[in-house]
Amino acid sequence: MAATPGSTKRCVIWFGEPCPREKILLAAEGWQVRTVLPRQAAGIGMRANDQVVGVIDLRHHSGDELEHLEALASEHRHLPLLGIEPAAPHDDDARTHRLLSACRQRFAHPLDLDELMRRLATLDDDPAWHRTDDVFDCLRGESTAMLAMRATLRKFAPVDLPVLITGETGTGKEAAANALHRLSQREGHPFLAINCGAIAPTLLQSELFGHERGSFTGATTRRQGLFENAHRGTVFLDEVGDLPMEAQTSLLRVLQEGTIERIGSNQPIHVDVRVLAATHVDLEQAIEQRRFRSDLYYRLNVLHLSLPPLRRRDGDIELLARHFLRVFRAHHAVRARGYTSAALQAMSRFHWPGNVRELLNRVQRAAITTEDELIDCADLGIGPSADALARDPAGNRIDREALLSCLAQSRYNVSACARLMKVSRVTVYRLCRRHAVRLDTLR
Ligand SMILES: Nc1ncnc2c1ncn2[C@@H]1O[C@H](COP(=O)(O)OP(=O)(O)OP(=O)(O)O)[C@@H](O)[C@H]1O
Ligand SMILES: [Mg+2]
Structure with a gap:
């Protein structure tokens, strides 16, 4: 049976010290990193199920430490080993070469960081791991801000607690909620989303918690609400700041006692649901204005995931613009196949108040309207002349x-x-x- 991400861990045992960017890249790809300094590497604990890879980092070692590393490499013969080559040869060259050739026996050649990340990705022969690629299809980005966000998301996903997701409009809050569900043990059970601001307050209570027949005019049949329908799965409450007071009280009960009551009934019904909530309004301000219960806020905000605005994601604007154009071209016959450098520059400087959704819309509109192969500022409607x-x-x-x-x-x-x-x-x-x-x- 394929392992689920909840039961199997992917671990890199890094002999040496990865740099901060390496750490964050590995975490974003779901690898737990254990750093082991050569002299302290007495016992390396591994669980039978874990997928473990050793990385021998030869960039910063020499002398005695290399000797320890050599001993470790031979001690852990069955551990897949990747070796990172030093930029300049060590003084202790013979040892470095021996170590690298030990790694080479297990992998074709020593690696740099990009190659290492590629190798770690291909080590996954378990299809369960590959699933995470499409989980993050709607949360693309290589900026430090996005890598950190994805690393946090991976940590939160298997923990069965509420998550409050914040971020400006169009930053990917719903996409993040979906990824949290798909990477959790609740995957395979329902993921039901509701926009609390888009439903009339009088109907919301019944939508969420259901009603008994005859409980109000028009209630001709008994109806199950969202929480009952999502049993064993996840409920995503979008725009939770718009939740009316009555529904806030009922939601607090779900979070505290795991029960709901349908309208017109005093019978508590047990529901097993994880609650994810999103908002782009400041809930603390809503609390001050007595529009939001503070006890509910603390229950919802046990874990907090913050989506960065697009303008703060270095390099991701171009990456996403190219991705959206590629996807659009795959489904539509359009001439546009890239961007002028002026357009790329204008996009990187634009404020993007509507964030990723705005970028997606502008790219699609530009791809349709442009007569040229390269999309320019005017096609995108940005970069005022x-x-x-x-x-x-x-x-x-x-x-x-x-x-x-x-x-x-x-x-x-x-x-x-x-x-x-x-x-x-x-x-x-x-x-x-x-x-x-x-x-x-x-x-
Ligand atoms: N990093 C990303 N990579 C690829 N697609 C993305 C990314 N972020 C967002 N999108 C896409 O942008 C659109 C908006 O995302 P989403 O609906 O999740 O944002 P939101 O924060 O919930 O917006 P709102 O505040 O308006 O509800 C979706 O089509 C989503 O798939
Ligand atoms: Mg949304």
């Missing part, structure tokens, strides 16, 4: 998005922004006021 702005000294035609984009391009420096827009600093401040842009929160 300096000429157009120059003919607009009072800034009357500058909308909020153009203003935010110029501010982002000038790293929220008002003088630089004024120069870019060819207007005065006073105009920039006036525009910020007009469009309710708060510089202090953006910087």
